[in-house]
Amino acid sequence: MTATEGRTLNEDEIRARARAFREATPASDRLAFLRARFDAGLAWVHFPEGLGGLGAPRELQLAVEQELEGTPQLDPGLQAIGLGMAAPTILAFGTEEQKKRFLRPLWTGEEIWCQLFSEPGAGSDLATLATRAVRDGDEWVVDGQKVWTSGAHHARWAILVARTDPDVPKHRGLTYFVCDMHAPGVEARPLRQITGEAEFNEVFLTGVRLPDDLRLGAVGDGWRVAQTTLMNERVAIGGNAGRRGGGMIGMVAQTWRERPELRTPDLHQRLLRLWVEAEVTRLAGVRLREQLAAGQPGPEGSGMKLAFASLNQALTGLEVELRREEGLGYDDWTFRRSESVDFAGRDAGYRYLRAKGNSIEGGTSEILRNIISERVLGLPSEPRVDKDIPWKDLPR
Known part of the structure; x- marks a missing residue:
């Protein structure tokens, strides 16, 4: 209203x-x-x-x-994490002061955001993370290491999950913060990818002091806050309802139309199957976006992200095969800092290599299948022997 x-x-x-x-x-x-x-x-x-x-x-x-x-x-590459993950989390859990402080410069692109979630020993099982935040008066002192942090090298702020209570089970001792990436003790180091670029980083947090007014949600409620971020992330990655025949399927179809000498009956059949799959995925994305009008995204977003990753990898593989020797070419192996993922503006070799990350980023495909089986299909969950064990007693 x-x-x-x-x-x-x-x-x-x-x-x-x-x-x-x-x-x-x-x-x-x-x-x-x-x-x-x-x-x-x-x-x-x-x-x-x-x-x-x-x-x-x-x-x-x-x-x-x-x-x-x-x-x-807006710049959908640079601003993706802020727009797709930080903003809906701030809206859901932020104080009025936090909303007024962060949302406007986040949307305009004046302040870029990154995500400090995954760690070397806590990726698929994020709740086992070890980065500690210890309260010191009105501040929190944060120490730890994060990894696979896209855009940390140009981010002003980060959404951060840290452990504030090691004496309770892993999901219950977490707290969610906004981290000042310019604060003393924050160091971002590039990680070179298979493409030769460095979209993401490992981030070291050493004695980083964050005022308590940068906390999102209650102390110890970080897992629930993080679920809002993760569900929105999967919708942002996999739920984009583009135009019919657009995206990666459009690029492959254009090559098919323009290069008849590359065609074979087998490639034709594969292209037709992938076209149908792409259209089904697109329409499912439309439906998901319509459902979002009624509230926060649910586990259905995991299904969209899983489908997107599988489809994108199949399409980039088909494109390489369709182009034959030409498809193996790669335009630039030079190490460089990448501002964003650019599927449309690069060659087939880049697209094929970069698509390998689609089944890892935003939640691995294996974990997403677990979420779908348990929360969408209602199947029995996997045994979790560490569910009620204090985090400090877990083997590491």
């Missing part, structure tokens, strides 16, 4: 607001335009008024994007 009108806006009203905003707001200054768009409630229309939204149904965001096409836009 909007505070000014006392009712939910419809699509015509949303479009009228977006058109009026476009006509009244100069687009020559990108940052000023994005700030004004946030303040007008056209950033996330389903967010509350004053926090970038209008309290309108989530699905009406598409109408805003259509009306503002061609105006300054």
Whole structure:
């Protein structure tokens, strides 16, 4: 509901607001335009008024994007973690002060975010993480190591889960923080990938002091807060409802149309099967996005992310086979810091190698299958012998 009108806006009203905003707001200054768009409630229309939204149904965001096409836009690569993971978590668990402090510069891209979750010994089983946060008055002192942290080298803030109570079982002794990546004791070191690039990092936290007002949620409630982040992450990765024939399937189909000399009956059959699978996945993404209008994402997002990873790897593999020797080429092995993943702007060799990470990032495919079997299909869970054992007594 909007505070000014006392009712939910419809699509015509949303479009009228977006058109009026476009006509009244100069687009020559990108940052000023994005700030004004946030303040007008056209950033996330389903967010509350004053926090970038209008309290309108989530699905009406598409109408805003259509009306503002061609105006300054966000950077989906640099801002992905902030937009897809940090923002919904801050909205769900942040104080009013935290929401007002973080959401606007997060959306405009003035402050980039990263995710400090996984550790060398806690990836698929995140609840076993060992990074400690010890309270010291009104501050927390954080020590530990995180890994696979995308974008840490250009992030201003991070969402961080740390252990605050080692005397209780692993899921219950965690607390969720916003970490200042510019604080003394934070060090990000690049990790080179199979592509030759370094999208992500290992991050060392040594005596990092965080004020208690950077805590999200209650002390010891970090696992529940983290679940909001993880479910939104999987939707962000796998639930993108693109256009029919777009994305990776579109690239492979274009090669098929333009290069008839590369075709074989076997490749034709594989392409047809993958086209159908891509369309089914796309429509499932549409349905998932519609369900989100009713509340927070659930375990269905894990299914979408699992399907996306499998499909993307199959398509990039088919593209390499279709192009034959040409498909083995790779444009640039030079070590460099990558700002974002660029499937469309790179060659087939890059796409094939980069897709290997799709089944790891955002939750491994093996763990996602467990989530689907237990929470979607209702099958018996795997035995968990460490469920009620204090974290400090677990073997490591």
